Amino acid sequence: MKKIIFRKLLLDCLTFFFLALFGISTIIWVFQAVNFLDIMIEDGRNYNVYFIYTLLNFPKIISRILPFALFFSFSYTFIKYETNNELIIFWNHGVSKLSLVNFFFWISIIIMMFQILLLSFIVPNSQELARSKLRNSGIDYFEGLIKPKKFNDTVKGLTIFTEDKNDDEEFKNIYIKKNNEKKGFQITFAKKGVFETKGNKKVLVLYDGKTLTQNGENITNFDFSKSDFGFTNMDSHLVTHKKIQEQSTILLIKCMESFLEKKNYKIINCNKSFPRNIYKEIFKRLISPFYLPVLILISLLLILTSKENLKYNKNKFSIFFLGFGIIILSESSLGYITNNLIKNISILILPIILTLIIYSIFFYKLKISTNKF
Structure with a gap:
């Protein structure tokens, strides 16, 4: 009982x-x-x-x-x-x-x-x-990295800023700064950018812009009407x-x-x-x-x-x-x-x-x- x-x-x-x-x-x-x-x-x-x-x-x-x-x-x-x-x-x-x-x-x-x-x-x-x-895991959702009027440095060595984004998923006035391993940097300005899929990769296609590259004491720049910016082999600031x-x-x-x-x-x-x-x-x-x-x-x-x-x-x-x-x-x-x-x-x-x-x-x-x- x-x-x-x-x-x-x-x-x-x-x-x-x-x-x-x-x-x-x-x-x-x-x-x-x-x-x-x-x-x-x-x-x-x-x-x-x-x-x-x-x-x-x-x-x-x-x-x-x-x-x-x-x-x-x-x-x-x-x-x-x-x-x-x-x-x-x-x-x-x-x-x-x-x-x-x-x-x-x-x-x-x-x-x-x-x-x-x-x-x-x-x-x-x-x-x-x-x-x-x-x-x-890799970075797959690249669109989330770019937000209007907000600097994003989630990706290690990369800073992205855009002024606006329209209904056609086009980014306006993009600023991208990328640091390289030799203590140099690359700065890219573009009037417009849009994500496109090429093969199995996502690519940010930039239009009407300029790229400034600093490598050691050398600084170069060039204008472009169209340029592809890839996100391959990039890591976030995640604690490893x-x-x-x-x-x-x-x-x-x-x-x-x-x-x-x-x-x-x-x-x-x-x-x-x-x-x-x-x-x-x-x-x-x-x-x-x-x-x-x-x-x-x-x-x-x-x-x-x-x-x-x-x-x-x-x-x-x-x-x-x-x-x-x-x-x-x-x-x-x-x-x-x-x-x-x-x-x-x-x-x-x-x-x-x-x-x-x-x-x-x-x-x-x-x-x-x-x-x-």
Whole structure:
């Protein structure tokens, strides 16, 4: 009987949790996808790159929303059960509150392990795949590079400006500056320009213009009535090196070992003189998930007070504020990570201390109520 009751309560909690998690994450993903339109429009990327890049950012959104969705879902479910007098039925069937707390504590450990897996492996890999997709993609949507009355320097070494664009997709009074590898430059003015497809390539065809070329100390210029300007072999200002957030967890741990054991590892962004960023990333992936059991235990504090108690509403709001405070603490504690690993120990063990404190409250409260009975 007890297994059936626990299973039913757990199913309701997890159902609401997954609905809240994916619902909120999807809404945020849609808003973020709108912002990512700049990748395609401003940077000249095609729709395929845009879609894959935005899709690969979904695991990161889920990992950020998960603590809030977890606490809100479990708290809401316990309040709903108490309001509908279902918890009283549990207690009348011999279900002890402490056994319920122990059951959900072990469930929280499983959810915590899932969050560690998500933050340590899935999110870094998806971020690296997204970045790789951008690195390996070319500039396909060239029309997006030119906007009237706006300088565009998205392409490395190239600045483009046009005064106007008419309904026939013709650009008026175009200015193009292109830097070359020999510290020279080429400046082109044209009265009109239009994109045309020649073969499999997009070419900007310029009409009635002049080109000024500086190469070392030599400066040349020539007029033209028609000239083709190609965009082949051009890169954007996209960051090509791996960020710390995209590094694998194993490499980050090896980097931390190099700080402690003074070993040399060829790891990107492994800065021995400033290890704080490495510590912060490891903390976010491996330590911050330990706050999830704390959040579930806090939501379980709702079962200690019956709705008939005059202090029930007050306790309910206090528990909500406490839970949101723990979520804020888990995020803000990253800012207190220092370059000294020993000084960071207090931050590392804080979620474990909080778990022990809250569990002690359950043990104390329930032991007193049992003795009174």
